[in-house]
Amino acid sequence: MNEGIIFDIKRYAINDGPGIRTTVFLKGCPLNCWWCHNPEGIKPNIEKLDINKKINSKINEKEIIGYKINVKDLTNELLKDYIFYKESGGGVTFSGGEPLIQIDFLHSILIECKKNNIKTAIDTCGYSTIIKIDKIYDYVDLFLYDIKFIDEKQHLKYTGKSNEKILSNLKYLTDKGKKTQIRIPLIPNITDTSENLFSIKQFIDNLRNISEICFLPYNKLAEYKLTKFNKNSKIKKLSTQSQKELNKIKDYFKTEKYKVKIGG
Ligand code: SF4
Known part of the structure; x- marks a missing residue:
């Protein structure tokens, strides 16, 4: 597929994989x-969204979210920062939304990255198929793989989907030998409970090829963006974890098997 739909390109990112x-x-x-911080990325199509410009006085305007881009133009965009990737050990990260949704476009752009000697990472929620994972496997240097819950009922409640495929795909990927960084969003009293972190640790400790665990502290931007895009938010005024709480979580996961850090 020569053309895809994207909604943003962020340059000089330092939290989406190694380097710049x-x-x-x-x-x-x-x-x-419930806590999505990219709600404008959920629908696959280009959208005309109501933007709440003045969040308190409800002045709305329409904004077009998403645009089509072809593989050649996107490759040219990505090559503009090639020097930074080379100097810092960085590269390109495909995120979203969920990048595997546009598998044919993703496959094509990954091939171009490899032709141009650009390191690649995929930031995925893991809700996909083995066929799609296999299709891009050889062109991805690093997977950034989200785990939110081990308990299926909780996953279903807070994300709308079962986690069965997510966990089995992660096992498949890591058994196959791909270097994988696990990313755990810490949503106060939802994913950061001791029961949930205990079961995530147990699951991860039985996997191979995990390079790093990254804990992503709750990002208040989620609530702002959900209001901005006039999406109903089920979470209200959550507080980010304190440094002491974050350190406690980090210490709990500390092991020789993988690195543990706070942040992406
Ligand atoms: S996985 Fe969740 S947080 Fe990430 S883009 Fe999808 S809905 Fe948003």
Whole structure:
């Protein structure tokens, strides 16, 4: 597929994988997390969204979210920062939404990255198929793989989908030998409970090829963006974890098997 739909390109990113990176946000996500900080990326199509310009006085305007881009133009965009990737050990990260949703476009752009000697990472929620993972496997240097819950009922409640495929795909990927960084969003009293972190640790400790665990502290931007895009938010005024709480979580996960850090 020569053309895809993206909604943003972020340059000089330092939290989306190693080094300095360019992050490309593809539209479409099969999940609908209560705390989504990219709600404009959930629908796969180009949208005309109501933007709440003055959040308190409800002045709305329409804004077009998403645009089509072809592989050649996107490759040229990505090559503009090639020197930064080379100097810093960085590269390009494909995120979203969920990048595997646009698998044919993703496959084509990954091939171009490899032709141009650009390191690649995929930031995925893991809700996909083995066929799609196999299709891009050889062109991806690093997977950034989200785990939110081990308990299926909780996953279903807070994301709208079961986590069965997510966990089995992660096992498949890591058994196959791909270097994988696990990313755990810490949503206060939802994913950061001791029961949930205990079961995530147990699951991860039985996997191979995990390079790093990254804990992503709650990002208040989610509430702002959900209001901005006039989406109903089920979360209200959550507070980010304190440094002491974050350190406690980090210490709990500390092991020789993988690195643990706070942040992406
Ligand atoms: S997986 Fe990520 S992009 Fe998709 S709904 Fe959840 S937070 Fe949003």
